[in-house]
Amino acid sequence: MIKLGFVYVLAGLMFAAFAVFSATDRANRKRWGNALFWGLVAVSFLAGDRLGDLGNGVLVLGLALIAGFGFLGRGQPIATSPAERVSLAERFGNRLFLPALMLPLVVAIGVLLLKPVQIAGVPLMDLKQATLISLALAVIVAVALALVLLRQPWTSPLQEGRRLADTIGWAALLPQFLAALGVVFALAGVGKAIGLLTTTYLPVDTRLAAVSVYCIGMAAFTMLMGNAFAAFPVLTGGIALPILVGHFGGNPAVIGSLGMLSGFCGTLMTPLAANFNLVPSALLELPDRYAVIKAQIPTALLMLIVNVVLMYVLAFRQ
Amino acid sequence: MLILLGVAVIVVGFAIRLNPLLVVLLAAMTSGWFAGLSPLQVLAAFGHAFNENRFVTSAYLVLPLVGMLERAGVRERAAAMIAGMRGVSAGRFLISYMALRQVTAAVGLATIAGQTQTVRPLIAPMAEAATEVRDGPPAVETRYLVRAMSAATDNVAVFFSEDVFIAMGSVLLVVSFLTTAKIVIDPLRISVWSIPTALCAFVIHGARLLLFDRRLARNAKP
Known part of the structure; x- marks a missing residue:
């Protein structure tokens, strides 16, 4: 059976090659920074399971310090003109x-x-x-x-x-960093705390208000947590099920579906969804790292309104 | 409530554009500290989670392929193909890409295209070439706008269509969460109710792309 380990070995070898080629690239003033950075990524893929939790933590710290102190340059392989x-x-x-x-x-x-x-x-x-x-x-x-x-x-x-x-x-490592941050936040109870604030202090006494709070809440919470999957259980459990389904008798399939899609509106507007929003800016060599988010915000806001309206109209037909 | 300071670290750190890798680590330390964890405990928890999430970064396995194709001229070829078309514009080209991407994502093929393997080598150069066909060589700021819009179009298309496919992770999450609340629902019903949003996304973003064309034309005028 082919397992994930096969993918990791392949990725590890690839990053190891990046590290070796970086080290020999005299055109890059910061070549040792690049070699060390990609080398650490290679170690993570090839030996991550044997490093232990703290070992992996130290590796992560190394990556963050190399990036944070500007030790990464850009290699110039000899290529075609x-x-x-x-x-x-x-x-x-x-x-x-x-x-x-x-x-x-x-x-x-x-x-x-x-x-x-x-x-x-x-x-x-x-x-x-x-x-x-x-x-x-x-x-x-x-x-x-x-x-x-x-x-x-x-x-x-x-x-x-x-x-x-x-x-x-x-930026290549940011998505994985954010995934790990999500786990630490969950451990510390950050999601629960935000959920508690949202569900305690927001008005949900009319149907339209409750629908709006749930959809906008999903988008906002997703922006803070970086992905809709983290927001969904908190707000659906806190607002949608007790109030929209329980109190107003809404259709749970419509509400769940459009709730998740409202979360995606938030994904389009947050730098924490790095693989969708920041990595492309780097890939396309845009000077403004938030350029892709800026292009997405109008669509995201309009789609959020669409989701509120659709939920209001579709979820409560008898 | 002090654990929420971790979120504040993220917001401020990203806003003042510190290096995000450091900001993320700092945010984890902050929330962990107020949750009663020592920095070493947080580092270990972070390291463990980092190791468990390596699959996120393994998607970069496509880089060698994309890079080699670029070396052999794939971006130039893609641009030349568009340059030979009449009546093409960046907005119209991106609308057809969005339609294709929405339909394929809706039948479960969201992973056949993406920012690294499609937008960088093909879609962005093609959209830039389409601008050039209509308005002449664009200014560098216009190129940046067109590239950003290409990436945005890929995201919008996938986000609002992938839930039409019933085996999508987000659909299954909705179903399993509702099940824990004793509401049993067929995944198909979640999928069906995401179709109106998919259609609206096409109309709204499509309209924005047509307006984008006008804006590009205005920018091109001296």
């Missing part, structure tokens, strides 16, 4: 898209066809992690295809991967 890329693009034409299309194709095959496969009663892959395992397999297939089809140097996937990793920089 813009003019060369234009002529390569003309030469290869649409063949360039084949590996890019291979990726979703293999992911889809993995998720839809390979996931149910069993060999002698044992599933081919860990069912809970089928998407990530399929993605890892798809990357291997697509990189192999691209190497054959586009005849690039064999080190180029790793060198170019490092270039992109340096482009994203510390």
Whole structure:
């Protein structure tokens, strides 16, 4: 059975290669910072289970200090010039898209066809992690295809991967940091405290007020916690079930569904949803790290109003 | 209530643009402290959770593929493809991308595209090229706007459509939470009630993209 461990070893080796290539990159003034940063990530993937909790904590502290004190630079692997890329693009034409299309194709095959496969009663892959395992397999297939089809140097996937990793920089690790923060917050009872404040002090005496408080609360709470999954149980348990369903007799399927979608409006507006909002800014080399959030805010606010209206109209039909 | 100071650390830290990795660690320390945990205990808890969440970062396995394709000219090719089209604009191009992304996400294929593997190498360069087709070479600020809108469109499309698929994590979370409250519901009903939102998202963000086109045209005029 293919498990998550396979994905971790692959990722560990990739980050280890980024570290080694960073160390040899004399064009980057801060190359040792980059080498150490990606090296620590590699250690986490390859040996994280053997470091112990405090060991992992120290590793995390190391990552934060390297990033926080500006020891990360941007590597400059020797690559093609813009003019060369234009002529390569003309030469290869649409063949360039084949590996890019291979990726979703293999992911889809993995998720839809390979996931149910069993060999002698044992599933081919860990069912809970089928998407990530399929993605890892798809990357291997697509990189192999691209190497054959586009005849690039064999080190180029790793060198170019490092270039992109340096482009994203510390933001690459932020989503995982925030996931860990969510766990510590839960341990400290932060969610419960905010939930208590929301459910105690907000007006919920009319149907429209209660619907608005629940939807806007979901969005606001999601903005503070960084994801709607953390907000949903607190506010649904605190407001939706006792008041919207219990008192006003609303349809729980409509309320649950639109409550979650109201939370997603919040996700679009918070830097704490880093993988959706901050990583793209880094990837697209935008000088304002909040540029993507700013582009999303009008849609998010309008959609929040839509969700309030839909819940008010759809949840209470008899 | 003092544990909420951790949230305050996050809000202030992000607002004054300190390095987010440090801010996050500081916030964990703050809330942990007021919950009666020593800094070492917080560090251990954080380390444990960090290790358990490595799958989040393993999505970067696509970087080598994307990087190599860029080296071979995939962004230039994508832009050239758009440059050969007539009547194309950034807004209209992003609307068609959004439609495709919403439909595929609704049938459970939310992971076939994304910011790293699609928006950076293909969608953003294509949207920039579409702007150029109509309005001539854009100013650098306009390029930034178009790129940010490309990323935003991908997020909006996925967020409001993925719940139409019944096996989505968020749908299952709603169902399991309601079950703990003794309300038993078929996941299909959660999915069905997210369809109106998906349609509204297409209309609202689509309208914004058409307005975005106008704004780009205005920006282009000297």
